[in-house]
Each structure stands twice: as C-alpha cells, then as structure tokens.
Amino acid sequence: MNTVRISRQHPPRGRVTAGAPLAPLVWFKSGGAANILFEPADVEDLAIFMADISPDYPLLALGLGSNMIVRDGGWPGVVVRLGKAFAGVEQVDATTLRCGGGASGILVSSKARDAGIAGVEFLRSIPGTVGGFVRMNGGAYGREVKDVLVECDVVLRDGTRAMLTLDELGYTYRHSELPEGAVVVSATFRGEPGEAQAIQAEMDRIAAEREASQPLRSKTGGSTFKNPAGLKAWALIDAAGCRGLRKGDAQVSEKHCNFLLNLGSATSADIEALGDEVIEKVKAHSGVTLEWEIQRVGVKA
Numbered sequence: 001m002n003t004v005r006i007s008r009q010h011p012p013r014g015r016v017t018a019g020a021p022l023a024p025l026v027w028f029k030s031g032g033a034a035n036i037l038f039e040p041a042d043v044e045d046l047a048i049f050m051a052d053i054s055p056d057y058p059l060l061a062l063g064l065g066s067n068m069i070v071r072d073g074g075w076p077g078v079v080v081r082l083g084k085a086f087a088g089v090e091q092v093d094a095t096t097l098r099c100g101g102g103a104s105g106i107l108v109s110s111k112a113r114d115a116g117i118a119g120v121e122f123l124r125s126i127p128g129t130v131g132g133f134v135r136m137n138g139g140a141y142g143r144e145v146k147d148v149l150v151e152c153d154v155v156l157r158d159g160t161r162a163m164l165t166l167d168e169l170g171y172t173y174r175h176s177e178l179p180e181g182a183v184v185v186s187a188t189f190r191g192e193p194g195e196a197q198a199i200q201a202e203m204d205r206i207a208a209e210r211e212a213s214q215p216l217r218s219k220t221g222g223s224t225f226k227n228p229a230g231l232k233a234w235a236l237i238d239a240a241g242c243r244g245l246r247k248g249d250a251q252v253s254e255k256h257c258n259f260l261l262n263l264g265s266a267t268s269a270d271i272e273a274l275g276d277e278v279i280e281k282v283k284a285h286s287g288v289t290l291e292w293e294i295q296r297v298g299v300k301a
Contacts, residue, residue, distance in 0.1 A: 010048045014040040022075065026065030027127070029219045030268045032074025032298060034060075039081050043155065043185050046080065050183070051159025053078060059157060060297055061183045063129035064104065067136070067222045072268045073299030080183055082131060091115045095191050096150065101131035101184040105138075108189070109203055118194025120148055121202040125210050127222060131184035136295075137171045141206055146171040150188040157181030174226055174293055215253045219262035224275055225290040233290055234258040237278055240285035247274040260294075272296060 020037035023029050035057075040046035050059070058077030062068070082102035089099045089111040097117065099108050105123035108130065112120045122143040126133060133145050134152050151165050156179055170177035178184070210216060225233040237243070237257040245252040249266035252274065253259040260271055279290050 022070045031070030034075040034079040063132040066127040069296045071298035072301035075298045113199040117191040119191030148189045152187040154182045226293045240281040250274040
C-alpha cells in the first residue's frame, strides 16, 4: 500500500492514523482501510495539512458515512473526517444560521427550531453532516440545500480558503460543482421566521414518516439511486421484481426498495454488485437506467 507523504515542516495538531479501517465509520459497516485518516484540530490545522500533503494523492472528506460505499480495497490516500471542532451551529441573524461542516442535520434543524427559524426542518431527515449536504445538494420532503444555502466556506485541495456562493456551486439534482478535493468547513443557511412549536411539529411529522417508511435500524446507505425525472426509483425497482433481492448478505430492502441492506457480513463488493443487478433489471423491465445516488469510493479488492 502506498503511503501518503506528509511534510514535517508543520506537524498536524489533529489526529493522524495510518491504515485506518473505514468500515466502522460508514453505515454499511463494510469496506477497507484508508492509507491515512486525518481528524483536524481546527480549520487552520486542516488547511496546513492539505497544503503540505502531496498533491497527487487522493483526498476524500467523510462525514457520517451514511450515503457511501467504501470498496473493499480501501481508500488509497487521505480521508479527512471533521469532528467536534467543526460541529458548531451559531445564529447569525433572525433567519440565518452558520453551521460547521461536521454538524448533523438533526443538530441544525434543532438549533433552527430554538431560534424560531423555519424552512430547514427537512435537514432533520437527512442522515449526514453539513459538508455532505452541501456537496450533494441533499434534500428530502420537497426541499433541497439549494433552497436554503447562502454560501459555504471551503478549504481547497491546495490548502487555500474560499467562500463559495449558491450560484458558484452550480446545483442540480443531488449534484454540485464543488471543486474536486475541497472540504466544506462551514455553510450559512437562511430560513424564514417561524414558531418553535410549529417547527417541532413538522420535524416530528418528518421523523415519524421516515420511521414508518425506511429501514432506519439496519446497516444501510440511505437512498441508493436518484429519482429519474418524473419517476420514483423505488417504484421502478419494485416493478422490476427486485424487492427483497439478495446477493450474499446484501439485500434490497423489503420495506423500501431504494435502500440496500447489509444483513450481516456483506462485503462492499456484494452491495455494489447487488446495486448493479438492480440497475440491469430495471433497465430490462422499464427501459429506464437508474443512476447511483450513493457515493462509491476506493479500490475494488
């Protein structure tokens, strides 16, 4: 395995772990190790680290690992994981929050409720962190990050800082033009005035609906495929006879067909192969080619 060459001119103040297993850090609980896992102490520490590492080595930002397959051969470079130092949420004005890249959707929506800010309740339903929301234009229940984002603060691959506006991110469905290798360290969201009780009621409604319709207590990766224009991925998968389809310990959820599950000891290869089989069956049945929403990263074993 190649090693990542890190300059010793500015030793990192955060935690650096060589050969770090990634399976415990992702929801599927499968996959290989990272050459280096870096958990920075703060933004300055991250910027110096990114400037010092060799530019030819891959870099991956990892949040809660909820929408990701890490392949069994692992990640051949650096994985950056933002911890508590990046999980703060502060109120900027009556309708605006500045949120750390490591803050969870539950925390952001709860802080918004406490501040009487409506419009970001949907983040309660996305099992990830602000950095991932911004990168993927995360969305649910009729809203997307593009509807509430003002700007985001990022550390670029060469270690420089940049503030990117909504327009500069070029959002489309579950996609942004965030520069390759950039790490989102904070984002500013703007909602609208609301009553805390009504905001909480909406959050409760969303939580109950998710609990009833999604396999939240399983080893899964969230929504697997993007919804084609005007269609629902789960309905196409169901119509193609894929509900409950298995490959080893990987299974298409019987509760929600757009979720893949690790029933126990599935490898990432099993999970990805099952997803590819679903794509083939849906294409054969309906003529529609599903696109992966889950990020698949790393090297196949």
